[in-house]
Amino acid sequence: MIEVVAELSRGPVFLAGEALECVVTVTNPLPPTATSASSEALAWASAQIHCQFHASESRVALPPPDSSQPDVQPDSQTVFLPHRGLQDVRFPQDEAVAPSSPFLEEDEGGKKDSWLAELAGERLMAATSCRSLHLYNISDGRGKVGTFGIFKSVYRLGEDVVGTLNLGEGTVACLQFSVSLQTEERVQPEYQRRRGTGGAPSVSHVTHARHQESCLHTTRTSFSLPIPLSSTPGFCTAIVSLKWRLHFEFVTSREPGLILLPPVEQPEPATWTGPEQVPVDTFSWDLPIKVLPTSPTLASYAAPGPSTSTITI
DSSP: OOEEEEEOTTOSOOOTTOOOOOEEEEEOOOOTTOOGGGOOOOOOOOOOOOOOOOOOTTTBOOOOOOTTSOSSOOGGGOSOOTTTTOTTOOOOOOTTTSOOOTTOOOOHHHHHHHHHHHHHHHHHHHHHHOOOOEEEEEEETTEEEEEEEESOSEEETTOEEEEEEEOTTOSSOEEEEEEEEEEEEEEOGGGBOOGGGTOOOSEEEEEEEEEEEEOTTOOEEEEEEEOOTTSOOOEEOSSEEEEEEEEEEEEEESSTTOOOSOOSOOSSOOOOOOOSOOOEEEEEEEEEEEEEOOOHHHHHHHSOOOOEEEEEO
């Protein structure tokens, strides 16, 4: 009997471009009555990284498997490339540029993997740290409802999407609004399951956080929607794509200059009641945002997985 234990010392989550380190321990435990002749020896072993893809057959019409294709695909035939986006990055040629220890030996492949991981982390931080106020005018067919402001459009998993809504400058009264943080999953046209054969729609939306507020006579308000650490960042493959967005829904009054409060001054005591019915209109608006991965250590806390696996041969 041979026992093989594989352990990922840093956890099960990695960033594209990192080098995966796994400690493999092979033991041959023998009972007290066993002899050396009955012991087994391991002659050869290998390790591979596989990418698993799962799709719902009710939505995706996958092509039949091609047995002539090799089990290991070249980098040019997969979208899971650790250097995608980093193609135009030049690695330092001077050894003195990068800090190094004279007591450690490192091959050229290891240096490149380390630089890829560092550059991917730096690009991630730089893309999600830029702050610049973006303003959007919100209006329907009868006039301006308000102005929406957001400080950035690129986020990491675990961050909060913070936005402000200014209704004081609007000419159309807004009675209520809601904003939802959603993902949009879309199947590419050539792999869509046709609706006529009982298939589901090719586009589906999932809401991860939602804020709703009654805002009549509100001049300015704000909201904060957390992006779950356990969710999936945006991606695009030849079969399916996943995008993030803010989905707004507004309820506005059809009456111009709507007043639902009693007058300030009255000549004599009177009883005031608000209108029983108010004619309203509803409309929606979608604002695309980008959601990128986060630190592997932080992600492993939110979605813990096994770091050790044991098999007995």
